[in-house]
Amino acid sequence: MQSSAPCGVLKTDHLGTVLVANERLGEWLGLSAADLCGTPLAKLFSKASMIVFETSIVPLLTLKGQIDGASLDLVNSEGAKTPVLLSAGVSGSGENTVTTFVFLLADARRAFERDLAKAKVEAETLLTSSQREGELREQFIAILGHDLRNPLASIASAMNILSRETLSEKNERIVTLTRGSIQRMSLLIDNILDFARNRLGDGINLTLSEGATLESEIEQVVAELRSVHPDRDVLLDLRNADDVKCDVPRLGQLLSNLLGNAITYGDPKRPIHVVARKSADNYFELSVKNYGPPIPPCAIERLFDPFVRSNNHGDQIGLGLGLYIASEIAKAHDGSLDVRSTESHTIFSLRIPER
Numbered sequence: 001m002q003s004s005a006p007c008g009v010l011k012t013d014h015l016g017t018v019l020v021a022n023e024r025l026g027e028w029l030g031l032s033a034a035d036l037c038g039t040p041l042a043k044l045f046s047k048a049s050m051i052v053f054e055t056s057i058v059p060l061l062t063l064k065g066q067i068d069g070a071s072l073d074l075v076n077s078e079g080a081k082t083p084v085l086l087s088a089g090v091s092g093s094g095e096n097t098v099t100t101f102v103f104l105l106a107d108a109r110r111a112f113e114r115d116l117a118k119a120k121v122e123a124e125t126l127l128t129s130s131q132r133e134g135e136l137r138e139q140f141i142a143i144l145g146h147d148l149r150n151p152l153a154s155i156a157s158a159m160n161i162l163s164r165e166t167l168s169e170k171n172e173r174i175v176t177l178t179r180g181s182i183q184r185m186s187l188l189i190d191n192i193l194d195f196a197r198n199r200l201g202d203g204i205n206l207t208l209s210e211g212a213t214l215e216s217e218i219e220q221v222v223a224e225l226r227s228v229h230p231d232r233d234v235l236l237d238l239r240n241a242d243d244v245k246c247d248v249p250r251l252g253q254l255l256s257n258l259l260g261n262a263i264t265y266g267d268p269k270r271p272i273h274v275v276a277r278k279s280a281d282n283y284f285e286l287s288v289k290n291y292g293p294p295i296p297p298c299a300i301e302r303l304f305d306p307f308v309r310s311n312n313h314g315d316q317i318g319l320g321l322g323l324y325i326a327s328e329i330a331k332a333h334d335g336s337l338d339v340r341s342t343e344s345h346t347i348f349s350l351r352i353p354e355r
Contacts (some may be wrong), residue, residue, distance in 0.1 A: 279351075
């Protein structure tokens with residue numbers, strides 16, 4: 001018998017006489033464990049509990065061989081009662097029958113149950129509050145994204161009109177910079193809206209087509225980036241992409257996110273390589289390769305999580321949603337978006353199956 005056990009334990013023979021008891025039970029009763037040996041178990045209970053023990057618990061043990069959580073009162077050497085919960089199990093038969101009794105302090109058990117119930121209520125309240133706050137935050141993001149679109153579209157239209165005018169070199173630079181800001185903000189709004197929809201349960205919605213305009217979409221995305229960043233060299237290798245069944249604007253958004261990432265973290269003195277093609281195993285493959293510092297393995301593990309930004313750049317640019325949204329677009333197409341980063345280059349590769 002373990003004296004350090006938090007419960008009282010004893011064993012009785014076929015006559016109900018205590019064979020052995022632990023010191024914890026002796027402490028509760030004001031006796032030593034040795035003093036308890038040879039004592040009829042029934043005498044350890046109060047009068048009322050003794051009646052319950054002999055008329056209910058003993059017959060149940062004889063019939064079922066075990067009992068759990070019976071509420072009784074032990075009486076110590078000074079006559080004070082100690083409420084306990086009794087569990088017991090019978091082994092052997094006849095004169096070799098041994099019954100093991102385990103006693104738990106009822107007050108401690110009830111206090112534990114009260115604390116457990118209180119903790120459960122507090123956890124449920126906190127969870128409900130967090131869910132409400134999360135839903136409100138995501139709804140706010142969605143509304144904010146929609147409300148930003150209209151004024152941004154007006155600014156974009158104004159810049160397009162100005163770009164067709166004869167402007168001074170200084171004003172041309174201003175228009176180019178403004179168009180670049182519009183492009184980044186438009187992409188940021190798209191990512192925020194997609195993130196909000198995804199978290200609110202709508203997921204990334206696809207409108208599939210046969211991809212007849214996919215090549216022109218890719219060319220347009222690359223052309224836009226070249227116009228906004230005329231100092232960056234973007235090389236495009238485009239082959240047999242027009243018969244891919246996909247959501248063309250979504251793949252354009254994915255490419256725009258990958259290119260934005262390459263512009264931010266790639267070596268500005270070296271080109272960005274974009275390759276789009278149908279593979280021999282009937283997959284559409286799109287890759288964006290840039291030269292720059294490698295991404296640490298520990299960062300790659302979380303690279304496609306929302307709000308994760310690389311530490312390879314001094315300025316923490318953006319919200320860290322671009323790669324997450326790109327990954328979700330790939331998943332919506334039953335495809336994958338992977339990254340491989342070495343000392344010489346980093347390459348993001350999309351593969352989606354032919355539908």
